[in-house]
Amino acid sequence: MSQQELLLDSERSNGAVTEKRRSRSRLGLVATGVVGGSLVALYAVAAPFVAPALRKVCLPFVPATTAQVGNVLNVLRTRSGTLVDIGSGDGRIVIAAAKCGFQASGLELNPWLVWYSRYKAWREGVHRSTSFHISDLWKASFAQYSNVVIFGVPQMMDQLELKLASELPSSAKVVACRFPFPTWVPESTEGEGIDTVWVYDAKTFQSDLHSGKTRNMSLEDKPDPHTRSLSVS
Numbered sequence: 001m002s003q004q005e006l007l008l009d010s011e012r013s014n015g016a017v018t019e020k021r022r023s024r025s026r027l028g029l030v031a032t033g034v035v036g037g038s039l040v041a042l043y044a045v046a047a048p049f050v051a052p053a054l055r056k057v058c059l060p061f062v063p064a065t066t067a068q069v070g071n072v073l074n075v076l077r078t079r080s081g082t083l084v085d086i087g088s089g090d091g092r093i094v095i096a097a098a099k100c101g102f103q104a105s106g107l108e109l110n111p112w113l114v115w116y117s118r119y120k121a122w123r124e125g126v127h128r129s130t131s132f133h134i135s136d137l138w139k140a141s142f143a144q145y146s147n148v149v150i151f152g153v154p155q156m157m158d159q160l161e162l163k164l165a166s167e168l169p170s171s172a173k174v175v176a177c178r179f180p181f182p183t184w185v186p187e188s189t190e191g192e193g194i195d196t197v198w199v200y201d202a203k204t205f206q207s208d209l210h211s212g213k214t215r216n217m218s219l220e221d222k223p224d225p226h227t228r229s230l231s232v233s
């Protein structure tokens with residue numbers, strides 16, 4: 001082999017090595033992009049579900065049981081008009097209420113749950129009588145609703161009592177699921193255990209508020225300390 005041929009051969013093999021390195025670094029870039037993109041997507045999906053745990057009052061997504069939804073509909077069977085589920089989760093209470101004739105709305109902090117609820121309402125044919133809003137319950141006004149449903153946690157109920165008492169029309173009814181309001185006197189209850197719901201009449205709790213009359217919580221009224229935190233059932 002001549003010297004020139006040797007030079008050409010070495011240039012060719014150098015070129016092949018460089019090309020191999022380039023394609024490897026391209027592959028590395030693509031892999032980094034895919035891993036990075038997946039992590040960002042995972043964060044975007046998971047963050048709204050984890051965020052409630054970082055708030056002062058932790059209200060996680062725990063869907064109502066079928067029996068709980070049935071109890072809510074049962075205590076509201078003679079009612080009509082507007083209804084709001086505060087913290088509407090996957091929209092099951094709103095959709096079930098719309099099927100019973102209510103103009104039903106859901107307020108929910110988690111945008112994924114709101115988009116899913118809208119899709120489910122559309123699939124179940126109640127999109128015209130439902131609406132779902134990405135909204136913080138503490139910043140919303142409830143003045144326009146005649147029926148209110150809340151599946152909250154004990155830590156938020158005293159603050160919510162004051163907010164609802166000052167905003168709701170006197171014709172409104174409030175249904176609390178799993179955890180009752182601390183000072184309001186319920187007009188009825190339905191179901192048992194974790195499926196219990198309490199019904200409150202706005203006229204009663206508003207006049208109690210104005211006259212300074214509130215229920216003294218007796219030991220039996222207080223939720224069992226073991227069930228005070230929300231657990232997935």
Ligand SMILES: C[S@@+](CC[C@H](N)C(=O)[O-])C[C@H]1O[C@@H](n2cnc3c(N)ncnc32)[C@H](O)[C@@H]1O
Pocket residue numbers: 052059060061062063064085086087088089090091092093107108109110113135136137138151152230
């Ligand atoms: C216990 S789940 C109840 C879900 C639904 N109401 C049901 O009964 O199936 C409470 C919901 O409230 C939502 N949430 C938490 N903090 C909120 C806030 N500040 N404003 C609005 N929604 C909130 C959570 O994302 C969760 O979906």
